[in-house]
Amino acid sequence: MTARIKDGNMELQMSVDSFVVQPDEDEFGHNHKLLQKLEMMSDLPSIFGSTVATFAVVYSTATMVFVYTVARQHFPQHLVDGVEKYGRKLVNFAFPYSQITFPEFTDAYMRRSEAFTAIQNYLSEKSSASANRLKADALKDSRSLVLSMDYNEEIADEFDGIKVWWTSNRNIPRSMQISLYPAVDEKYYKLTFHNRHKKHIIESYLPKVMEDGKAIGQVNRLRKLYSNNPSKHWNGFNPKWSHVAFEHPASFDTLAMAAKRKDEIINDLNAFKEGKEDYERIGKPWKRGYLLSGPPGTGKSTMIAAMANYLQYDVYDLELTTIKDNTELRRLLIDTSSKSILVIEDIDCSLDIMNERESKKRKIKEDDDLDPISKEVKKETEETTESKVTLSGVLNCIDGLWSSCGGERIIVFTTNYPEKLDQALIRRGRMDKYIEMSYCCFEAFKVLAKNYLKIDSHLLFAEIGELLGKTNMTPADVAENLIPVFRDENVETRMNRLIEALKAAKEGEGEGEGEGASRPKEKRKRGCNIRINKREKRNIR
């Protein structure tokens, strides 16, 4: 049998290599090694190019075909059928094993079989323990190695008390062919098991191998950070998205935030990741929307990276300003894969979609004040320079097409000005969770102290805690003060630098009540003290 994945399901096809043979010793007292020896013999022509072996195989096959054809012509049909039936029974009795082959490529275009990759991942964990000869491949950062079984190696596996055997082998191209694609060895895996367990192996064991293999692949794969290319460059060679390896080191352990809030977000992500059945049952697309708000430097982008690392998802960073219209937006979103986070940073600045209704009203009023010629010139300029992606376009895409093309997707909007966002964007069901990133509190500082100073407590902590309670400093600013100015700068010096900075910020904030304070002015400009009002919060949660 040959296996391939079709529409996400495994499809088994009977082919010439389907046979039932006598493998060596197992729970039935058979010796499945014999099977491999037979296989090795059938591989002899490819391995040694032996004409004798080739001739023997061709001759015996031709003889059998000839005898069978003659018999069919000269003997009554029921007799031939009977002989065939009992012949098969005899073979089954003597060789009660089945095999399934999983070739590396699915078709002539050399597309790699999903089943093959999943099995490779599944076996990679088992090979290192049980196979004697292993192959090593570099993974991700080239520092870690993935081990897999070498050709003609065998691994035994057990499932619900049933023993199965996996072997790895390859077909060496036998003839010179003129092809666009270079001739390569086709690797394959072969699974051998007793006929008695065929149903259980096909219905339970193989789906489990696929699932486990895919999960291992998901963890091992090199994750990607995608960014959208300007549409004028899209063609067969330049895709809509270009990508680099996503190697952001952020994690929830290093994210400076109160532990309770962090746990709440982690639990939310867990519920989403494991909620496939729930979403299906409810009939809701398997996606979740997060709105991250907070002043610059409070860790919104860091949070997204931590989420992606936690879930092992790819990240699509969507730059709305380079998209011409809603059609382009739709094409871009359709081209994203599942198990991904779609990020639209600074949604308030990306487009004039903050409050579409408000801006429409404002625009009409502005246009009314213009004379007809200026109105026409303004319209033309807007048409040629402005992106025509609209809030409704974004919302339609999120709710419609994008939701229906594959599940396990997260969308994250970030903003410094949550109160300016259109209600349609933050309504319940669209943005499922609102996360407000705030200034550095003492608990968040302790995480930063652990990250940067490698300490859990210190005499100076009390003073820092007190100052943090009285002033607004972002985690980015706190971190900046904790970074050593020169190699091996001691911990006290760095903490004292932070204390000075906090005192200066506090004084600055005090003066900010009056005229001439630089920091509060800057903060106002950058959107500090923004708090989403209670009604909006209720809408989002």
Ligand SMILES: Nc1ncnc2c1ncn2[C@@H]1O[C@H](COP(=O)(O)OP(=O)(O)OP(=O)(O)O)[C@@H](O)[C@H]1O
């Ligand atoms: N909560 C945090 N935990 C850990 N590090 C943080 C946190 N907030 C900020 N930082 C540090 O400050 C830097 C800037 O933070 P980040 O880019 O995540 O802020 P932001 O909220 O996305 O800012 P902006 O609104 O300007 O995009 C990060 O590289 C990180 O080192």
Ligand SMILES: [Mg+2]
């Ligand atoms: Mg950011």
